[in-house]
Each structure stands twice: as structure tokens, then as C-alpha cells.
Amino acid sequence: MTAVHNFQIPKHLNALSPAEYRGKSREDVRLLVLDRLNGTRFHAHFNQLQDYLMPGDLLVINNSRTIPAVLTGKYKNNTIEVRLSRQVSEQEWDAVILGNTLAIGSTLTFPGDMSAVVISDGSELPLVTLSFSKSGLDLLNHIYRIGLPIHYEYIDYPWPLDTYQTAFASVPGSVEMPSAGRALSWKMLNNLKEQGIDFGFLQLHTGLSYYGENMWPHPEKHPESYCIPLKTAQQIAKTKENGGRVIAVGTTVVRALETAANEDGTVKPQSGLTSLYIKKDYQLTVVDGLLTGFHEPEASHLDLLTAFIEENHLIKAYSNALDQGYLWHEFGDMNLVLNMNGFY
Known part of the structure; x- marks a missing residue:
């Protein structure tokens, strides 16, 4: 276990219920923004996401639908x-x-x-x-x-399947929700579109993130199926050509896009299986930023994050998130990791 995995989540920071069952909207969760270059942190709310994006950016979203697994x-x-x-x-x-x-x-x-x-x-x-x-x-x-939806021990109530769906989930196949997109609404996406920030979709059907009895999947032995439509590949090419940033909504999107990308960052429409393990020193070829939740210390998702930001910056950011009371897991708060050059 590397240093980035060396932390514990206090029980009071487990998000036990969806935001909409806490008297809020899905968009009303917190957002910790990290500058990829120097680790500078900005504390915000998710409904302020547009303040950290620019015209010409492209959000790529996983529209896989959760099944009761x-x-x-x-x-x-x-x-x-x-x-x-x-x-x-x-x-x-x-x-x-x-x-x-x-x-x-x-x-x-x-x-x-x-x-x-x-x-x-x-x-x-x-x-x-x-x-x-x-x-x-x-x-x-x-x-x-x-079937019933999967929920783990930090959730003590069997929330209905709808709470494990994103607003745009349309292709059944994930056994756990692609939770990075949970806080996004169609209204929010349309508002971003009006500001020149585009969005596109792909599918990656998520497998189990935990096997029980302290056993966790290894990405290279944990294939997941993905599909990148022609339209999304074209949107990525246009964004790159115009100097915009491709921002993955979720580690699943990073895994799919980097699997499909050529060395020059070109993405072609395709379907297949990926066992790509992204970790420190992996050279990202297409994805410029990541919108994600906060990950458990045992999760390989943290290894993927170290491909976006230096490990010491990530450690400090997670320590700060714990101190500031950010909530973890699929119903929790959000984290945007992006090159903020020119923002401040």
C-alpha cells in the first residue's frame, strides 16, 4: 500500500443517504477542485461547476444503467x-x-x-x-x-434502484452506479451547453468494486465492457482540434477513453473489453481532467488519480477533504482534477 492509500474514513463522513433524501437536490453536494499542476485547492459546491470550466471544454459521461445485481x-x-x-x-x-x-x-x-x-x-x-x-x-x-441493487456495509438502508441511476442512464449493464455522474442533471448540462461547454456519452459497464472479506478487484484481472459511439469520438476530435479540454466524468470514462486512444490522442468509435490499469507515471493521451467522487483507501481508483496529479498533492487534498468534512462514497461529494492555468 502506497502513501496515497494510507488514510481512514471516519464513520461520520460516510454518505449514508442520497442528497435528495437529505432535503437537498442531487446538485447540492460539495465540490473540491484541484489544480493538476500545483495542487491548489478550491472549495465550492457542485452547482458551481461551470465556474471552473471554459467554453470549448467537453464533458464525457458514462450513460450505463445500473441493474439490480x-x-x-x-x-x-x-x-x-x-x-x-x-x-x-x-x-x-x-x-x-x-x-x-x-x-x-x-x-x-x-x-x-x-x-x-x-x-x-x-x-x-x-x-x-x-x-x-x-x-x-x-x-x-x-x-x-x-434482484436488488448492491449496497455495502456503510449503507444501512436498502435505497431503491432509482437512487443508483444517473439522470441519463440508458444502457443497462453496470452492477454498480457510475456514480461520478450522479450529481449532474439535464438542466445543468443544458446550462453548460449554453455557455459553450459540450457533453457526450459512452458506456462502460462497471463491475464489482469490492468482493467482500477484504478482497478488492485488480484492474488487470477485472475486464469491463465499453462502447464509444461515433458521435462522441467526433466530439473529442473537434475539442482537441480547437484546443479544448476533454474532461472525464468518472474513472470509468478515463479507462474507456485511454483504452481506445491512439498514441496521438485520437479516439475511434469502438466496442470491446478493457483491463487497463492506470497508475502513477501512466501517460494520459486523451483525457485532460477528471470529475470523480472520493475513493476508499483500498480502491485502485486512487492509483488512477496519481496519473492526473502528483501523489503528494493528492495526499494533501484528501487530508484536507477529511478535515473539511467532505462525504465519501456514491452518495457523497465530488472532486474535480483539472489544469486551472489561467483561472487565477
């Missing part, structure tokens, strides 16, 4: 909980079976006359690959009927 079923006479992680085929998913190690060939049953067989190990332990008795849209519809 927690399935409760039976193995023999025992109740088991399955957490889906990644769709492998029309009827196969990598998943974690909580608290159980089941042999290949084991059969699980679920409500609504559906079953699944453990057919192999998954992309990394403790994942296994399940083959379901349903496939395609039939399987997806059944998951929506019987």
Missing part, C-alpha cells in the same frame, strides 16, 4: 446471495457467491423458475462464472424482477 437464491437447502459482476455472454455472468465456495457443477436455484450452474472460475478469485437457464433479454428482465 444482488440475487437471492438457494443451494440445496441453504439461502445464498449472488452478486453479479460482469456479463460474459447472453446467459453467463461472472459473480461472487457470498460466504460460499461452490464446486464447478453446483446448481443454484432462484425465484421464478430460474437456475444457474457454476461452470468455471471467473476472471479472478473469488469470482465464478455462472450459466443461467435464461438468456438475453429474458435473463435481464428476470434479474430486474428478482
Whole structure:
């Protein structure tokens, strides 16, 4: 564990509920702005985001839609909980079976006359690959009927699936919300558009960020599927040509764009899987800035952040965020990391 991972989140800084259930709007969370060059910090609110952007900038947003990825079923006479992680085929998913190690060939049953067989190990332990008795849209519809959204131990209430969706989520496939876009609204995006700040969309379907029992995914063994549309690739090319900045809304967008980028920063429309691990000294080729939440000390997302800003600046910023009472996790506050040259 490097120094940037060496901190603890006090319990009172866990965002336990969505902003809209705290009597606020989604936009009414805090925003910590970091200058990539020197680590200078600005404390603001998310609805002031436009004050830190410039005409010609492009926000690239993940419009993947969260599915209810927690399935409760039976193995023999025992109740088991399955957490889906990644769709492998029309009827196969990598998943974690909580608290159980089941042999290949084991059969699980679920409500609504559906079953699944453990057919192999998954992309990394403790994942296994399940083959379901349903496939395609039939399987997806059944998951929506019987599943619940994933929530971790810092959340003590089962918030509805809608609270785990962004305003523009349209392509089902993420098992956890691409939470960096949660505070954005269509109204806010349209206001940015009027100020010459464009936005575009891609999809990266997020896998599990935590396997349980103090096990965390390794990015190189944790493939995620992505799709970059032609329009978005064209928007990126136009932004670069005109000297604007490409700002990723979320680490998922960084991973997708940097996977798809050529050495000169050109992005072509494409779909595929990415196992890209972005960390310190990685040379970003297309993404100029990042809008993200605050990440757990165990998360590889912090390694990705060190590709944007020097580690000592990030350590000081996170220490400051803890002192200032910023909230963590998917319902928490936001962090913008961007070259602020000329802003002050």
C-alpha cells in the first residue's frame, strides 16, 4: 500500500443517504477542485461547476444503467446471495457467491423458475462464472424482477434502484452506479451547453468494486465492457482540434477513453473489453481532467488519480477533504482534477 492509500474514513463522513433524501437536490453536494499542476485547492459546491470550466471544454459521461445485481437464491437447502459482476455472454455472468465456495457443477436455484450452474472460475478469485437457464433479454428482465441493487456495509438502508441511476442512464449493464455522474442533471448540462461547454456519452459497464472479506478487484484481472459511439469520438476530435479540454466524468470514462486512444490522442468509435490499469507515471493521451467522487483507501481508483496529479498533492487534498468534512462514497461529494492555468 502506497502513501496515497494510507488514510481512514471516519464513520461520520460516510454518505449514508442520497442528497435528495437529505432535503437537498442531487446538485447540492460539495465540490473540491484541484489544480493538476500545483495542487491548489478550491472549495465550492457542485452547482458551481461551470465556474471552473471554459467554453470549448467537453464533458464525457458514462450513460450505463445500473441493474439490480444482488440475487437471492438457494443451494440445496441453504439461502445464498449472488452478486453479479460482469456479463460474459447472453446467459453467463461472472459473480461472487457470498460466504460460499461452490464446486464447478453446483446448481443454484432462484425465484421464478430460474437456475444457474457454476461452470468455471471467473476472471479472478473469488469470482465464478455462472450459466443461467435464461438468456438475453429474458435473463435481464428476470434479474430486474428478482434482484436488488448492491449496497455495502456503510449503507444501512436498502435505497431503491432509482437512487443508483444517473439522470441519463440508458444502457443497462453496470452492477454498480457510475456514480461520478450522479450529481449532474439535464438542466445543468443544458446550462453548460449554453455557455459553450459540450457533453457526450459512452458506456462502460462497471463491475464489482469490492468482493467482500477484504478482497478488492485488480484492474488487470477485472475486464469491463465499453462502447464509444461515433458521435462522441467526433466530439473529442473537434475539442482537441480547437484546443479544448476533454474532461472525464468518472474513472470509468478515463479507462474507456485511454483504452481506445491512439498514441496521438485520437479516439475511434469502438466496442470491446478493457483491463487497463492506470497508475502513477501512466501517460494520459486523451483525457485532460477528471470529475470523480472520493475513493476508499483500498480502491485502485486512487492509483488512477496519481496519473492526473502528483501523489503528494493528492495526499494533501484528501487530508484536507477529511478535515473539511467532505462525504465519501456514491452518495457523497465530488472532486474535480483539472489544469486551472489561467483561472487565477
